Each structure stands twice: as structure tokens, then as C-alpha cells.
Amino acid sequence: MPPILRVENVAKSFGGVQALRKVSLQLMPNEILGLIGPNGAGKTTFFNTVCGVFRPDEGRVFLEERDVTGWPAHRIARMGIGRTFQIVKPFRNISLERNVLVALGHDRISGWRPSMLGTGLKAHRDEVRRLLRLVGLEEFIDQTPTTLPLGHQKRMEISRALALRPKVLMLDEPFAGLSEEDIVPLAGVIKNLQREGLSILLIEHNIPHVMELCSRLAVLNFGENLCDGPPEIIRRDPRVITAYLGS
Amino acid sequence: MVQQFLNGIITGSLYALIAVGLTMVYGILRILHIAHAAVFVGGAYIGLVAYTFTGSLVLALIAAAAGCSVLGYLIQRYLYTPMLTEERIVPLIASVGLFILCEDLFRLLGGPYIRAFKVDLWFEKIAFLEAVVTAHQVLILITTAVCLLVVYAVISKTKLGLAWQATAQDMDTARAMGVNIRQVVTFNFIIASSIAAIAGVMTAINYNSVLPTMGSVISYKMFAIVVLGGMGSIPGTVVASLIIGMSETFMSAYFGFIMPRDAIAFTAMILILIVRPQGLFGRAR
Amino acid sequence: MLKVDRLSVSYGEYRAVSEVSFHVGQGELVTFIGANGAGKTSTIRAVLGLVQQTTGSIWLDGRDVTPLAAHERVKSGISIVPEGRKIFPELSVLQNLHMGAYTLEDQTRLARNVDWVFELFPILKQRRNQPGGNLSGGEQQMLAIGRAVMSEPKLLLIDEMSMGLMPIFVDKVFELVKKLNRDGMTILLVEQNAQKALGVADRAYVLKTGRIVLHDSADNLRKNPEIQKAYLGG
Amino acid sequence: MGLGYLTTIGTLVCIYAILAISLNIISGYAGQASLGHAAFFGIGAYASALLTLKLGIGFWVAAPLAMMAAGAIGAVVGVISLRIKGDFLAVTTIGINFVIVTVFEYSDFFGGAYGIMGIQYPTLFGVKISKGYYLLMCLGFVGLCALFSLLVSKSWLGLALEAIRENEAAAEASGINCAKFKIIAFAFGCAWAGLAGVLFAHFMRFITPNDFAFPISITIVAMMVVGGIGTLRGPILGALLMAALPELLRPLANYRLLFYGGLIVLMTRFQPQGLFGDKAFILRMLLGRGPRSMRHSGD
Amino acid sequence: GGPSSPAAAQPIKIGLMAPLTGPAAADGLSAKQSCEMLVEQVNAAGGINGRKIELIVYDDQFDSKQAVTVAQKMIEGDKVVAGVSGSYSFTTRAAAQVFQEEKIPFSVGYALHPAITEGGKYVFRVTVLGHVQGRAGGYAAGNLLKVKTVSMLIQDNDFGQSLASGFREQAEGLGVKVLSADKFKMGEKEFSPVLTKIKQLNPDLIYNTAYPIDGALILKQAADLGIKTQQMGSEGLDSTKGFLDVAGKAAEGIIITTNLDRDSKAEITRKYLDEYQKKYGFAPDMTGASTYDALLMVIDAIKKVGTDADKIVDAFRAMKGWQGVTGQIQAFTPQGEVIKNVELQVVRSNVFRHFGVVSDLKLLTP
Ligand SMILES: Nc1ncnc2c1ncn2[C@@H]1O[C@H](COP(=O)(O)OP(=O)(O)OP(=O)(O)O)[C@@H](O)[C@H]1O
Ligand SMILES: Nc1ncnc2c1ncn2[C@@H]1O[C@H](COP(=O)(O)OP(=O)(O)OP(=O)(O)O)[C@@H](O)[C@H]1O
Numbered sequence A: 001m002p003p004i005l006r007v008e009n010v011a012k013s014f015g016g017v018q019a020l021r022k023v024s025l026q027l028m029p030n031e032i033l034g035l036i037g038p039n040g041a042g043k044t045t046f047f048n049t050v051c052g053v054f055r056p057d058e059g060r061v062f063l064e065e066r067d068v069t070g071w072p073a074h075r076i077a078r079m080g081i082g083r084t085f086q087i088v089k090p091f092r093n094i095s096l097e098r099n100v101l102v103a104l105g106h107d108r109i110s111g112w113r114p115s116m117l118g119t120g121l122k123a124h125r126d127e128v129r130r131l132l133r134l135v136g137l138e139e140f141i142d143q144t145p146t147t148l149p150l151g152h153q154k155r156m157e158i159s160r161a162l163a164l165r166p167k168v169l170m171l172d173e174p175f176a177g178l179s180e181e182d183i184v185p186l187a188g189v190i191k192n193l194q195r196e197g198l199s200i201l202l203i204e205h206n207i208p209h210v211m212e213l214c215s216r217l218a219v220l221n222f223g224e225n226l227c228d229g230p231p232e233i234i235r236r237d238p239r240v241i242t243a244y245l246g247s
Numbered sequence B: 001m002v003q004q005f006l007n008g009i010i011t012g013s014l015y016a017l018i019a020v021g022l023t024m025v026y027g028i029l030r031i032l033h034i035a036h037a038a039v040f041v042g043g044a045y046i047g048l049v050a051y052t053f054t055g056s057l058v059l060a061l062i063a064a065a066a067g068c069s070v071l072g073y074l075i076q077r078y079l080y081t082p083m084l085t086e087e088r089i090v091p092l093i094a095s096v097g098l099f100i101l102c103e104d105l106f107r108l109l110g111g112p113y114i115r116a117f118k119v120d121l122w123f124e125k126i127a128f129l130e131a132v133v134t135a136h137q138v139l140i141l142i143t144t145a146v147c148l149l150v151v152y153a154v155i156s157k158t159k160l161g162l163a164w165q166a167t168a169q170d171m172d173t174a175r176a177m178g179v180n181i182r183q184v185v186t187f188n189f190i191i192a193s194s195i196a197a198i199a200g201v202m203t204a205i206n207y208n209s210v211l212p213t214m215g216s217v218i219s220y221k222m223f224a225i226v227v228l229g230g231m232g233s234i235p236g237t238v239v240a241s242l243i244i245g246m247s248e249t250f251m252s253a254y255f256g257f258i259m260p261r262d263a264i265a266f267t268a269m270i271l272i273l274i275v276r277p278q279g280l281f282g283r284a285r
Numbered sequence C: 001m002l003k004v005d006r007l008s009v010s011y012g013e014y015r016a017v018s019e020v021s022f023h024v025g026q027g028e029l030v031t032f033i034g035a036n037g038a039g040k041t042s043t044i045r046a047v048l049g050l051v052q053q054t055t056g057s058i059w060l061d062g063r064d065v066t067p068l069a070a071h072e073r074v075k076s077g078i079s080i081v082p083e084g085r086k087i088f089p090e091l092s093v094l095q096n097l098h099m100g101a102y103t104l105e106d107q108t109r110l111a112r113n114v115d116w117v118f119e120l121f122p123i124l125k126q127r128r129n130q131p132g133g134n135l136s137g138g139e140q141q142m143l144a145i146g147r148a149v150m151s152e153p154k155l156l157l158i159d160e161m162s163m164g165l166m167p168i169f170v171d172k173v174f175e176l177v178k179k180l181n182r183d184g185m186t187i188l189l190v191e192q193n194a195q196k197a198l199g200v201a202d203r204a205y206v207l208k209t210g211r212i213v214l215h216d217s218a219d220n221l222r223k224n225p226e227i228q229k230a231y232l233g234g
Numbered sequence D: 001m002g003l004g005y006l007t008t009i010g011t012l013v014c015i016y017a018i019l020a021i022s023l024n025i026i027s028g029y030a031g032q033a034s035l036g037h038a039a040f041f042g043i044g045a046y047a048s049a050l051l052t053l054k055l056g057i058g059f060w061v062a063a064p065l066a067m068m069a070a071g072a073i074g075a076v077v078g079v080i081s082l083r084i085k086g087d088f089l090a091v092t093t094i095g096i097n098f099v100i101v102t103v104f105e106y107s108d109f110f111g112g113a114y115g116i117m118g119i120q121y122p123t124l125f126g127v128k129i130s131k132g133y134y135l136l137m138c139l140g141f142v143g144l145c146a147l148f149s150l151l152v153s154k155s156w157l158g159l160a161l162e163a164i165r166e167n168e169a170a171a172e173a174s175g176i177n178c179a180k181f182k183i184i185a186f187a188f189g190c191a192w193a194g195l196a197g198v199l200f201a202h203f204m205r206f207i208t209p210n211d212f213a214f215p216i217s218i219t220i221v222a223m224m225v226v227g228g229i230g231t232l233r234g235p236i237l238g239a240l241l242m243a244a245l246p247e248l249l250r251p252l253a254n255y256r257l258l259f260y261g262g263l264i265v266l267m268t269r270f271q272p273q274g275l276f277g278d279k280a281f282i283l284r285m286l287l288g289r290g291p292r293s294m295r296h297s298g299d
Numbered sequence E: 001g002g003p004s005s006p007a008a009a010q011p012i013k014i015g016l017m018a019p020l021t022g023p024a025a026a027d028g029l030s031a032k033q034s035c036e037m038l039v040e041q042v043n044a045a046g047g048i049n050g051r052k053i054e055l056i057v058y059d060d061q062f063d064s065k066q067a068v069t070v071a072q073k074m075i076e077g078d079k080v081v082a083g084v085s086g087s088y089s090f091t092t093r094a095a096a097q098v099f100q101e102e103k104i105p106f107s108v109g110y111a112l113h114p115a116i117t118e119g120g121k122y123v124f125r126v127t128v129l130g131h132v133q134g135r136a137g138g139y140a141a142g143n144l145l146k147v148k149t150v151s152m153l154i155q156d157n158d159f160g161q162s163l164a165s166g167f168r169e170q171a172e173g174l175g176v177k178v179l180s181a182d183k184f185k186m187g188e189k190e191f192s193p194v195l196t197k198i199k200q201l202n203p204d205l206i207y208n209t210a211y212p213i214d215g216a217l218i219l220k221q222a223a224d225l226g227i228k229t230q231q232m233g234s235e236g237l238d239s240t241k242g243f244l245d246v247a248g249k250a251a252e253g254i255i256i257t258t259n260l261d262r263d264s265k266a267e268i269t270r271k272y273l274d275e276y277q278k279k280y281g282f283a284p285d286m287t288g289a290s291t292y293d294a295l296l297m298v299i300d301a302i303k304k305v306g307t308d309a310d311k312i313v314d315a316f317r318a319m320k321g322w323q324g325v326t327g328q329i330q331a332f333t334p335q336g337e338v339i340k341n342v343e344l345q346v347v348r349s350n351v352f353r354h355f356g357v358v359s360d361l362k363l364l365t366p
């Protein structure tokens, strides 16, 4: 089976800082791949490069074997990559409903069809509700993100990414800042999504949950692949232990 | 050629003197402070009154700076600060309203007519290399240099300057670091307004005139400079002032009929911004 | 050291914290645990005077600081690691640290503290002249922690300490907190990693929808089966 | 009061209302600062004046052409807005206003400093429209413009613009082509401003570059802000209020401008979300909702 | 006091529009003060056939939209029998249209835009067209000053443009060479760059079409740069407070074309100058004098024929040889443009003095 997302030797530097030296990665269909590595290893930069926020200095990105390197972010999003942000970026002053609706309507908005001046957006409220319910935010549907605690905002971003009906979901530290109480159901949701056929790439420092959730781990260090493999093996890799996990 | 170069420098330094205050205000509150021009005109009027009574330019400058500090403080305290949480265009419009109000107030108080502001300095002009500089122009150059150096030193070398920058970026967090926001903002406005006052007096004596509408061109044109400099960067403002001063001078000297000076300033700004959207000294975001 | 009496925080009509009372003794390390939206951040910000609509009173060192503005409270020896890091994005790393020591007058101590922070987090030293906004999430978190300890506070408020930090550093910062506490610093810690937080704390309060529902020594809470189930993933 | 006087003011109010509504599409919905809206007002006016005078085209053909001209140049500003953002864009649009007015003022093709004279009232089926009917026609266009704005805000397009206003990075990640929609917002907003220009030119029948200078842009922004940015009723009512204000203040004679400025200060200071915005005092009174807890006082 | 008027007589209303606020407030005030003085004088002398005059003054704020509403308001609301413009060109042009449509006589003071009178027969102007005045300047340059070369500084509005085009036409016709022609914007302050260039060209004459403050700065900066060339200006500089005070000794020797001769022997002019000085404490400007004449003509016409609009218009048209503050009107063209002499004034010891007069009819007829 070909990988759904294939990244080859991408490099990216900011002025003097080489955030990615050479990173390759393959995400197989229907897997949860954990991307871990020390702070500043280049994980977020990697996400941004794949999603089209940055153009890589070198290397190529393939989505379902199609070269999408250098495509603008919105096109990649429409091609089927949904993502969340490490530092949350909600649409701050509009309701959660409209936050999610934006992504839900991406295909309606993109084309010049009659639906663009469409009949009430309200018609999609049920779908939005479903997406918010998934992450436990249904009751906040009419509130704006500014009035919600950080943890809620992060979960809203997952709903929003799912509204794109993506093939690949990329989550940047979804558990950070969430209490254990909230993580457990969210991890369940992620697992479910995978079962329903989504491929998921996950950056996370919460090792116990990563180990449990991911079928495979890839480790970045100083902008390079350190190693990858099943969680049990990675956990015992001495290089990973010294660079990242600690005793 | 030498003369044109001098003309450019002098125009540029007057611009810098006015724009630096705007840059400071923008730098800390992120407000496009149109009413800065009203402070500038206020300075010219106060200076004129003080000079008429005392006959001393130094006293006139001090009086203008003091008066405008109060004006600046009031604007900051009772108009801008309560509006900080609003959309940024709201304080801008408030500022426009204030500018209209002040301009008309000056007209009502000082009459619509132009008033001469004649100050004789200890020499009249210096001629060298087939160029001429008047005493007023020399005074402008010196004042500008001193004011700008002082501001630059404060901002880049002192804790207060650091607090200014921090406050500009995140007021809440700056407060959490122990910055007395109110004091810092007040101080910023006092310095900015004092410099505007000094610029007002300098402009008035250079052109031997004070009139209610002398701020109207300045009110928006200075933004071309502030933006070109990178919004909030003092060295950027100085360089931008000189660029605009020079381009206006050389354009109007050699192609004077193509467009008015304001349009030259804005054209220069737009062209440079298209190449460098963050301004000359701004940081790319 | 810190005594909070019937503190309430509202946002408009919504009351996020209702009448919570708690205290943190001199040299204690106290932690707050609670789900998202329980009101932890609101409480911490209220202690520092950063939220507007509050009622109740806050005592610091036996002094009523309720009428004081935020910056005055900071002067009397509080500092904070804010939720979401709140790094000054356009100040350099070094300038960010200097801002942390805004209330510290002594230049030599400032320089020493900078060195100390750089020693704790070597990556910050490498990035010292870069704008804080360009750092990675974890690097920013380190900077936020470093910035907070720069002023040698008497009372340190930490909102989400380990957020975004890699595992080695999680251990490291908990050790750091423990050490600071042992050296005499009073600490109020909000942390999602309840397991670790209870491991270092002396006492803990459990918040739920704006109220304190439980309060006990850390050891006892760790053994409490309900807490284990809800917050410790056990 | 005389009918002619009232129709004159009414027509001007309509023209301003179209300007404020159209600016609101750019600034209120899409969140893009524009302090040069008068330039597009001018483009519409000049285009229609020249088309009718020089080419002898009728009003009803010239009007859409003029709208297109303004919209096309608006789209160019949209392209510029992709690169220059935020306050930089705001000041750039001031510059664009200056440059465009300079073009009118310094090229003989546009009548130079003398302006353009002899523009005619439009005819409908060969009959010259009278002042009263012209006002009705303008009202009709205000209605169309408001309807357009309403459709935008209720449609996917409006949602996309809102997303761009709130956060561009997140909008891109949600599949929104920010570049395209910014250009669309500018193009539509400016095209409507162009229509206002058409109406203005044929009403005044004499236009000079002065009529489209930067202070007019500021007036339009002020109408939008004073009324309530981001809403539809805000700009309309704001235009009504602000365009009538100079006449309402006429009894103050010499103190007119003083009060005008003062009122702007007071309105923005105490009703920063607009007199008719969502949180407005007036609206609350009318709808009988009790006073909400006041905003926190700033430090 | 004059004879008391019958109580039943309604006052005759005449409208005045002027920029009383905004950037041109000084000129508006001059116009308003002059007209108020005139109305006081006429009323004190018993009014017109026993009826008092009531002056309705409106502010146009230097805005053509307001000019239109103000015109409507004075015609419909106040039912004025005639209107007077003490305002600039573009506002006056916009208002003229309304007066023409409503068929109310409109007498224009100092606005120079050529198209103002194009509106129709109800619109008149008491000052000469900018183009004509420019021609007079060119004539003076070539024939009286006998200069060979000239540099022009042209204000980029209709005022400056029309003066400059007339000047250029006439001067070039007389063999004067135009070395440079630079435009500048109203409110410009820094002329050193262009003056530096002009200094190198070294013309015999510098002609500017500036308003008072800009003109004062041109002269002052020219003096600072050591330029000793003869200067010439237009009625735009005919202001004591705005021009002479600011330019100071730099103004010495400049010649301007205007329609107010401050050394005039005519009694009406003397009286105006003296009384204005007495009443307001400073010497009046051309803008005041012209607007005064515009109003005075209306009053004289009403005295003759009553308040019927068409009769007033006809009376206007018949006013050959009418003497006003700003000189004697030779005739009106069918357009409604005035034909009268252009005065040349020179500044000596910081006051305007008589220098000459241009009275060539061929040149003065638009
Ligand atoms: N815009 C930028 N300019 C300069 N340097 C940058 C920029 N963005 C990231 N960096 C640097 O690149 C490196 C990689 O950053 P990145 O955000 O990808 O790390 P990360 O692996 O996501 O770390 P974390 O786990 O802390 O989030 C960091 O050292 C950071 O300082
Ligand atoms: N600015 C605000 N306006 C309105 N409501 C707010 C605001 N900030 C927080 N809230 C509400 O107050 C409640 C408490 O929020 P707070 O941020 O204190 O929770 P928390 O315990 O820190 O949560 P988290 O663990 O997610 O950080 C939440 O329900 C939130 O919705």
C-alpha cells in the first residue's frame, strides 16, 4: 500500500537557524504516527512545511503520491490535510459554530456556485453540532473562543480540522494544557477517527498517551530524523532516552 | 546640488522631529495618533504667546513643551487609554475628531489669520560652497539631533525604553512583570508631545508663521514616514524622514510639475513598501 | 504568605470563580488541580490583579493587597509564569529575561540570574538575540519559566508549567521547582500533570467549576481513589 | 424647510450610505483597513463623467462601466493588501488616495484642477429625471447595496471574509483562499463606492479632485465607526447621522466644526462599538434590555 | 440716524456664502466682515427705499457639497432675493448651478474659475477672470518691466492654473521666454528646492500664483537663498495679515496684479479702506473688497429696480461705468463676466502702493 503522505528530505532554515536539515517521513493510510523529539527539534516547522505555510528550501511533499510541494496552504487543506496549531489560532470573535462552519464550507466557498450566496448557513448546524460533540464542546456552540478556556479552544481546533473532511489529520500537541480528565476522552476520539479510516500525524510530549495511542513513532532531533519504529522499541532506544525521554 | 542636499536634510529633519513622537505613540499604544498634529500646532501657538510675552526662545520652547505635555497627557489618559480594548480604527476616528476639534479651537482662540512668529537669532545665515543655510535651519538641525539622540538613548539604553517596547507588545504581560503601565504610557506621551511642541515652534519660526491649519498636512503625511520606518522603530523613522525629505526635494527640484510633494512622499512610501512590506526597519512577521 | 478570602471572578455576567478561599504558607509549595475551565487561570490572574471584576480580599505577608494595582503587587515580590507563555514576541530572548527582572534593581544580581537561566536552559543562550516570538513552543515555555525566576520572587505563581515541554525537561523543571521551594521560595503551581504536581507539592486544592471542592495534603490526595480516577489517569 | 434643500441632503445621505456600506464590506467584514475609500468614489465619478461627456454614452451604460473601473482598481489594491498588511495597509491606502487624486488633478484628461463641468442629470426612457426622482433612485441603490451587503454577510462569502478578518493563518488552514477573498472584498467594496461616485457626479454635475480627497475617506470611515462597524444598520445610520450633522449643527454658526469634532470624540469614546452597533446604548433602550454590566474600566 | 422706516416693511434678504470654518476661514471672515459692514452702513442710511437689508450668512466649510445645500437653504428657506459668494471657486461653481436653476441672481466676489458664469444669465462676477488677470500680469512683465525671461511657480488649483495660462499666453506673445514652470500645492511650505533650481536659471522675473502664506514663504525663502530677482504675484497675495506680515522685508518690491488699488482716489475705496481699518483694526484684503463689491452691486441694483430677479439681472447687465471699491466696471459681457482694469500694486515699506494699471480693453475682455 502506498503511503498517504510521503515527505522526502525537506529542509527549512530561518536566517541562520536550520530548523529542518533533512527530514523524510511516510504516513501510511489508517495509522496514527507520533512525531516526537526535543523542544526545538523542528516538529512544528515540519508541520508548517507540509501544510504549505512555508515553502521548503529543499525536498518534496507528496499527498497520495501527488506532489504538493510549495502549494498554498488553502489548497493543501482542500486536498485533504486538516491541522491544529500548537499555539491556538481560533477565529476569536465569532461563535464556535461559525468557526467550524468555515472549514465545513471550504468547498462551497472555494467555487463560484450558487451555493456561495447560499441559503442559510443554519442548515449545517447539525453537522457542526456533531463535530463539536465529538470533542465535547456541543454546549458551547454559540460562544466565542475568547470566552473559553485554553483547553476548549484546542479541542475546537480539532473539530474545525475535521470539518475539512480530511484524509490526513495533523495535530500539534493536542494534549498540552489539557487535564487528564479531558485527555482520556480526547484520546478515545482520536483512536476512533483512526478506526473510521483517517490517517493521523501527532506531535505530543505526553509520552504515556503517545505510547498508547500511536502505532509508530518517528523521532526528530536537531532537524533530522533520529529514528522511527514501534513505540516499545523507541522507548528503549538509548539515543532517544538521552536526547528526549530521560531516565 | 549641495544646496538641494541641504534642503533635503533640513526638510527631513523637521519631518523626523514631528514623526518621532508619532512613532513613540504608535510604538506603545498602536494608535495612529492623528491628533499629534494638533499637539504640534498647539506647541506653535503656546510658543508664540510665550515668546511674545518673554522675548526668549528658550522660555517659549519650555512653555510649549510643558503645555503640550499636559495636552498629550489628557489625550492619553481620557481618550486613548479607555479605548485600548476597542478595534484599532475606533481610536483613530476619535483622534480625527479631536484633531478637527483642536484645529477649530485654535481658529476660535487665535483667529483664522496667519500670525507671524519672527525670531531673530544671533546670525542670519551662513554661506559656504555656493550654498546657504539660515540660522533657523541650523537651529533645526541641532534641535533635531539632540531630541532624536535623547529619545534613542532612552529607548535603547534604559529600562524605561525596554518597558515601552514590552508594553507595546503585550500590555497585560508587561503589567505582570511589574511595569506600571500608566506611568510608562504617560511618560511616553509627555516626551512625544514635548517633541511635537518643539517641532511646532521650530516650524513656526522657520516659516515665520503660525496658523490654525498648519497641522493638516502633517496630520496624515507623517504616517508615510512612520510606516516607511517600520512603525515603532526610531532609527527607521529618522532614515525614512530623510528619504522622504530627500525624494521630495529632488523630485520637486527636477520634475516639480509631475506631482505634488505629498504624492511624492506617498509614492515613495508605497514603492518601498511593496518591496519591503514591513518597512525599512520593521521586523518581518 | 498568601491568603485569599472569598475570591470571586466574573467575566461580564459569567462567574468563573465563586468565593474561593485558600492560603499558601511561607515556604510552601501548593498546587491547584482541576479540569479545563475550572477557574485555575482566573484565580491566579486575580491574585496578581490582572482581572478586572473581582470581589474578595487577597493578603500577602499579612498585608491586604486587594487595593493594589498589579505592578505594585509584583513589586512586593510576586512573579508569574503565565498561561500560554506570553513571551514578548519582538523582544529578544535576553530582553525578555530583563523584563522578568524589571523590579530587580541590582545589576550584578541581574547578570548572575541571566547566567543561571542560561545554564538551566542552554538553548536559550544560543537563541539569546533572537526575537522571542520565533522560538519553538517548548523553548518559549522555558523562557517563560526563566523570565519568572529572574526577579527572585518571594511568591512564584505558575500557570501550566510543563505544557509543551519534552519529558526530560518536565522532570527538570519539577526538580527546579522543588529546589527553589527548598531554598525558601513560596510557590503556587497550577499543573495539568497532576501526578507530577502532587509529587512535589505539600498541599493541593481541587477546583471544579469555580469552587474548591477538596483540599488536603498532597500525599493524601494522591491516595484518594476518586482523585486517582479523575486526574491521575489511574 | 424647502423640498430642494431636503432632497439635496437626502441624496447626499444616500451617496454616503452606499460609501459606508461598501467600506464596511472591506473593513467590517473582511477586516482590511482602508483609509482611501474616497479614491474609488472618485474613480466612479470621473469614469461616469468622462464616459457620458466624452463618449456620449448614456447614464445607464456608463454607471456599470464606472463601477467596473472602480472595482478593477479596487482589486489592484486587494492585490497590494496581500503583501502589505494591518496598519501598513491602512497608511498605504491613504497614499493610494493621494496618488489617485493627484492623477485627477494633474492630468488634463481628467480636467485637471478645473474639474469636470456640464455633467448631465440622467434620463430614463428619454425623460430627464427630476431631483425628487433622483433621490428615489438613489434610495433604490442604497437598498440594492444594503441587500448585497446582507447577502454577503449571510452567505459563505461573508463567512470566509470573517475568517480572514479573525485569523489568516487559520483561515488558510481551513481551506480558504485568503488572497482571492481579499481581492474580492476590495473589488466589490470599491465597485459600490464607484456607483456612489456615479450618483454623486450626476447629482452635482460638477466634480473637482477636492471632492474625493483624503478627508472624505476619513468621513466615510467615521460614518462606519460611529454607526457600528461590522453591522449593516451601523454604516447606514452612521451615514445618515454624520451627513446630516453639519446641517444640524448649522445654528451653532462659528462653533459648528468645534462641535462636529467634539461629537465624534464623544461618540467614539462612549460608544466605541458604534451608536447602532450590537452593544449600543440606543439599541438597548429601544429593545428594552436592561443595562448590561459596563465594560471594565481600563487601567 | 436716517429716517425711520415704516414698521410694515419687511427686510430684504440677501444671502452670503463663505468658508467661515475650515482651511479658508480667514478669507471667509474677511468677506463676512466686509459685507456686514456694508449692510450696517446701508441700514444706517435708511436701507433700500425704507426697507432694511438682512444679510443671511452661511458657512460652506470649503466643501462643494455644503455649498449646494447652503444655496438651497438660502433660496428656499430664507427666500433671499439674491445671493453673494464670498467663497472659492469650486464651492461657488457648485452653488452657481443652484442659483441659476432657481432663477435667483448670484453675484460672485473673488472666485476665478472660468466656468462659474457658464451656468447661465443669473450668475455674475465682479472680479476679472483669472485668465484675464494673468494676461495683465504678462503684459506688465513684457511691456512695463520689460523682462526677457521668467520662471513661473504655479499653484496647482484652478486659481493658479488660470492665472498662469493667461500670463504665459500674454508674456510669450510679447517675446518673454518662460524658463521654468513648476506646480505646487496649496499649503506648501518648502520652496527652497525649486527656488534653488530657479536661482541657477537666473530669470529676470519670478511669477507666482500663490495664496498669501505660500507666497510669503516663496519670497522669504528666495531672499534666504540670496535670490534678488524681481518678483511678481497676483491678487492671491493681496492680503495684509497673511502676506505682508509673514513675508516682512522679503516682500519689498514685489509687484502684484489685483483689482484693489489701495492708493485709489475714488471715494468709495478710501471710505472702505478707512472704515474697515477702524472697525476691525487691520487693513482689509482683496477677498473682502471683492465680496463687498459683489454685495454692493446687488444692493444698487435692488435700489434701482426692486427685488424682482429678472429685473435685477437686467439692471446688472446695464451697469456700465459703475464704481466699486475694486475699481470701475466698464461693462459686463453677455456671459456675466466683468470688464474692468487690472491694478498693479507694488510693496514699498511693507504696504501696497500704486504701481500702474492695465486698461487695454482688448486684453481685458475675456
Ligand atoms: N520563524 C522563525 N524564525 C527563526 N527561527 C525559528 C522560527 N521558527 C522556528 N524557529 C526555530 O526553529 C527551531 C525549530 O522550531 P519548531 O517550532 O519546529 O520546534 P518544535 O520541534 O516544534 O519544538 P517544540 O516541541 O518546542 O514545539 C527552533 O529552535 C526555533 O527557535
Ligand atoms: N475573558 C473571558 N471572558 C469570558 N469568560 C471567560 C474568560 N476567560 C475565561 N472565561 C471562562 O472562565 C472559566 C474559567 O476559565 P479559566 O481559564 O480560569 O480555567 P482554567 O481552569 O485555567 O482552565 P484551563 O485548564 O483550560 O486553562 C471558563 O469557563 C472560561 O470559559
Ligand SMILES: [Mg+2]
Binding pocket: A043, A044, A045, A086, C136, C137, C138
Ligand atoms: Mg512545536
Ligand SMILES: [Mg+2]
Binding pocket: A149, A150, C040, C041, C042, C083, C159
Ligand atoms: Mg488555565
